[in-house]
Amino acid sequence: MxxxxxxxxxxxxxxxxxxxxxxxxxxxxxxxxxxxxxxxxxxxxxxxxxxxxxxxxxxxxxxxxxxxxxxxxxxxxxTERVIKSRKTTLELILSNHNQECTSCVRSGSCELQKLAYEYGCDGHKYEGEKQQFLEDVTDYLVRDNSKCILCRRCISTCEKRQAVAVIGANERGFKTNIGCTFNKSLNDVPCVNCGQCIVSCPTGALRERDNIDDVLKQVFDKEKFVVVAPAPSVRVALGEEFGMPIGTNVEGKMIAALRKIGFDRVFDVNFAADLTIMEEGTEFINRLTNGGVLPMITSCSPGWINYIEQYYPEFLPNLSTCKSPQQMYGATVKRYYAKKFNIPLDKLVVVSVMPCVAKKTELKRPYQSAADGYQDVDYSITTRELARMIKRMGIDFLNLADEKPDSILGEGSTAGLIFGATGGVMEAALRTVKEVVEKKPLEKIDFECVRGTQGIKRAVVEVNGVDVKVCVASGIANAKVIMEELKSGKADYHFIEIMCCPGGCVNGGGQPIQPASVQNSVDIRALRASAMYSADERAVLRKSHENPEIIQLYKEFYQEPNSHLAHECLHTHYIARKK
Amino acid sequence: MKENKGVCFTETPEQKVQMDAVLEQYGGDESNLLVVLQEAQKIYGYLPIEVQKKVADGMGVSMEKVYGVVTFYSFLRTDPVGKYNFSVCMGTVCYVKGAGLINEKLKEVLGIDDGQCTPDGLFAIAPTRCIGCCGLAPVMFVNDDVYGNITHNDVEDIVEIYRKRAKNL
The missing domain is CATH 3.10.20.740 (Ubiquitin-like (UB roll))
Incomplete structure (x- = not known):
């Protein structure tokens, strides 16, 4: 005791x-x-x-x-002394804070704003010299130091959770500012674009690069055919933006809201996740049986790809060549769907909703244009942006009746759904790999050994008499541990799943931001993931290869996993990049 | 801060040997970072990005961590000292008699900021605290030469003296 x-x-x-x-x-x-x-x-x-x-x-x-x-x-x-001290501290913090609170993206979820209100602060009690503030605008993130309160939560997150430490405190005293080495832009330092700093920021100093206006412009353009698909993790977090409890699954309302916004087709990235399993599972079986490079490492998480390309480029041959589900979705829309329904490519706009800010840069990567000259995905918005878009469009989210996505490219198995949680890709892959290789139905669909929010999980799974050693890591600090194991030659895994954000995409940098008071007391990752696993438990369609729309897509278009056409559309290349 | 135009960094074989030895001795422990940076400054005279990268790699810490420490301590420099160092006294008396204007003029004439060095490595600006000869205020030092009772209108002429001197070297 x-x-x-x-x-x-x-x-x-x-x-x-x-x-x-x-x-x-x-x-x-x-x-x-x-x-x-x-x-x-x-x-x-x-x-x-x-x-x-x-x-x-x-x-x-x-x-x-x-x-x-x-x-x-x-x-x-x-006591009076305590309350007075806290109030003065807050007023001093406000003295050089950019108080454009009315239009700030964090209005309502800002921890400073909330405390200033609770303590009855005078925001202009102390008017002193203002700092010269720096703004860094990238494709995925905006850093606005005029709203920074120097709490250093972003720095600690970057260093301890993600082990990249590209931001820190520079200078001293009044001149102290959060920035990168030699005051470079985040674009010019080995940042992995995960956005974990955003979800740890108490104010609006760090935020996603907003693409709402870009997307709405396309939606309002009657000439354009705009399609959208939300990622697995979006549905288990979006409700939080409308006051629902953490871990509420709002899949049906989310689909209905997307349709109400005016998208011409509403698909589902769960479908593309199933497609990823078909390609990646087949690739794994081939590597295992034909002496390919092992261990094979998953490639769904663009933050992880940014990390390995810059920090461990010697292991690029270990990465699965599969594009991420976002990119497979875009590629399939532009190559297959456009042709099937005669949609001209210059009128077709592909949008994704992601729990992620790294997806905003992934879509601009090279080798991500299955339809020559057209990016697979045109815009990627975060869960938070979708929530603001729903509010802006005057949609009464809480009272929406559930709807289903459009067919084809809309139906997903729950193997695709659990992609959002750490271990989910591994479990989805194992369900398909084991059943395909053994040519008999699984006795047990659940692979509990790879579930849970621990940073690193290791397991041995028997597939057709062979012991397959698997490893699952989430958060770059944990990924680094595994990469060092590989580097030292100590590891003998066959298959590794790595997700950039701790707990996987459910805890991505584009997800709703819960205040520190909540982050400190409940495991948000576990709550959101549990909404996925309970949907999986109740579902009938729980294996990617049994998804009827996947079967139809291969029959009509790709023929078989890893076919020539599949390689052309659904696989990619990686580039060793200098830190 | 103005963009660091920078003197092109070069490293002699001796400097490399010395720096490698420092990293060998202290590299294993992150808490030695400040010591390593001090040693590096002794070896190279200043801490440009190339040296900071060497330190970061040698100690297994991020570039930002190194830069954060370098910018925190005023005795660590990211720019080399010039052949001729211009130090305007910023003590109270000099300041009220126009030292600020003199320093601004210096920056304009040399095209660099406080703490920086011209790309040819000749001139650097490093304002200083009171040097105790207030009777001569405002005062400027160029290395060991003292210029007292000057105004910002004298700056160009003084710089010219050293331009000529540098040419005749």
Whole structure:
């Protein structure tokens, strides 16, 4: 049993775990303390001074997020002195903050705005010198330092969760600013474009590059035939933007909303995920039986591709040559669907909705144009952008009746659905690979050994008498561990799934942003993933190769997985890039 | 800050041997970063991007981490010192008597910012705190030469002295 200590908070006695911080102790006691810079296990600095409390015997107020509890500690969390101090701190933070709150993308979800409101702050109490702020606009992200409060949550996330550490604090004192080495743009440093910094930012200093206007312009253009498809993870998070609980599956409402916005066809990336399994599963079987390069590593996550190309280019031959589901969807629309329904390519616009900001740069990569001269995908918007688009179009999301996607390219198996969670691609692949190789129905469809939000999972799966060693990693810090294993020659895996974001796409950089108070107390990744697994449990169509639309697509067009045409449309090349 | 036009970085074989030895000795532990940067500055005189990259690779830390430390400490320089260093005294007396204007004029004439060096490696600007000869205010040093009671109108003539001197070397 864990040791306990006795402490007194606001005059009341509590017994809490020894070795924790005052902030956690107060949480255990049900007392709320505001925080700004604190992000559990990632950013514990005591920098912002918003979580200060009064401790008996201490001359100054202490930052509760880094103050350890000890026996007989006496604490007050809401005295006049504490409240006044927090308010002044907030007003000083606001003194050089760009307060364009009315139109800020984080209005309503900004942690600073919320606290300033709760503490009755005067945003213009202190008017001092303003910093010269830097703005960095890339294809995937906008960094606006005029809204930065120097909490360093982005830095810690980039360094600890993603192990790339391309942003940090430069200069000193008043001139301190968050930026890249030699003040370069994120475009010119080895950033992987994951956007995890965005979901860790308490304010609007980091945001996705907004493509809503670009997409709506196409939708409003009557000449254009605009198709859209949402990724698996979008449906288990979109509801959060409309006040629904984390882990609500809003698939039917999402499809209905996309149709109401005015897209000409609404498809589903779950279908393209099934297509990926057909191609990638077949590629794996071929590599395994014909002595190809092993281990084979998945290629669905563009953030991961950005990482391996820059940090471990010697392992590029290990990557599956399959395009990501987003790109397979676009390629199939432009090569197959356009021809089947006589849609001129110059009138056809392909849009995807992704939990991801790296998808915005993936679609501009070379070797991603199955229809010569036309990008496979024209625009990629995030879950957050879709939510804003739905609101802008005046759609009453919560009261929408469920709808189904259009056929063909609309039906997905739940093997495709679970792509969004770490281990999902592996499980979907194993379901198909094992059944195809063994030529008999699976006794057990669930591969629990690759589920769960742990950063690294290892398992051995028997396929037709052969022990297939698989590994699943999510978050670049974990991917790095696996790559170092490979580099040292210690690993003997056959198949590795890597997703760039911790927990997989459900926790992608384009997903709804939950405040630190929520991030610190519940496992958002697990909740969103559970919505996928419960849908999978209830579903009938649970294997990619049994998807009737997939079968039809191969019959009508690609003929068979890894065929010449499939290679032309659905596979790609990678480029070693200098860091 | 103006874009660093930069003196082209070159490395002698001796410098390489010395730097490799420093990284060999301290490279394994990230907490040695500051020591390594100080040693590197001793070896190269300054810490341009090439040296910072060497340090980052040698210590297994990111370029940004190195740059963050370099820009935090004022004694670490990203630009080389010039052959002729122009230091205008920014002490109170010099400042009220126009040192700020002199420094601005210097930047204009040399086309560089505070702390930078001209691409030919000849001139650098490094304003300084009070040097204690307030009777001569405003004061400017060029290496060990002292120019007192000057105005911003004298700057071009003074720079010209050193341009000529450099030519005759």
């Amino acid at each position: 864990q040791n306990k200590v006795n402490i007194k908070i606001n005059g009341k006695d509590y017994q809490v775990d020894a070795g924790i911080t005052l902030l956690e102790a107060c949480k255990q006691a049900g007392i709320k303390i505001p925080t700004l810079c604190y992000l559990k296990d990632v950013n514990e600095l005591g920098a912002c001074r918003v979580c200060v409390v009064e401790v008996k015997g201490a001359r100054n107020l202490v930052a509760s997020c880094v103050y350890p509890v000890s026996d007989n500690l006496e604490v007050w969390t809401n």
